[in-house]
Amino acid sequence: MNVRGAIPDDAEAISDVLEELVAAGKRTKPGDAAFVLRHYIVDPDRVQCSVAVDDDGRILGLQSLKRAREGNSYGTPVGWGIIGTHVRPSAARKGVGRGLFAAIRDAAHAAGLERIEAYIGADNDVALDYYGALGFRVHRHEDGIVCKVYEVA
Ligand SMILES: CC(C)(COP(=O)(O)OP(=O)(O)OC[C@H]1O[C@@H](n2cnc3c(N)ncnc32)[C@H](O)[C@@H]1OP(=O)(O)O)[C@@H](O)C(=O)NCCC(=O)NCCS
16 A cells, blocks of 8 residues: 555545545535635645555545634634545555554644644544544543544654
């Protein structure tokens, strides 16, 4: 597995990852290529958007890190990072998410971010465990949401 920065030409393949999650009942938000391009790849608040790719060049997952701006929809404190992670169900629990975070953590450090927040559904036990395994700790709750924070060393 290789981790690299996402480019606009990846939008269709990343959309395929998100559609696999939708089909598995693990995602409800949009997942089309236009959304991927706008929301992850060329978002003006992007710090890093990484993809994990297998030996055949197939995208297995993505991780997005953005800088929180005033009025962001997650209520994340301004200047913190906001993280999102999406791994194909067919590639789950094989270290893809862990590999993606190694690159994102480096990007956060290079960008001078001190904290990264994950906005997680309170019923999403897998994501809660995943972020916990990476060192994220609970720091606030909203209705149906658990927010975990990672202190960037
Ligand atoms: C959450 C998600 C990103 C994890 O990605 P992944 O590539 O499967 O994770 P990894 O294989 O790197 O696992 C890293 C650690 O996370 C935890 N973990 C991952 N999947 C788990 C599961 N199904 N049950 C319990 N713990 C799990 C484990 O501690 C694991 O370490 P271990 O395998 O050494 O025990 C992936 O399941 C996913 O994309 N889920 C759907 C989308 C989503 O909910 N994203 C988060 C939104 S906030």
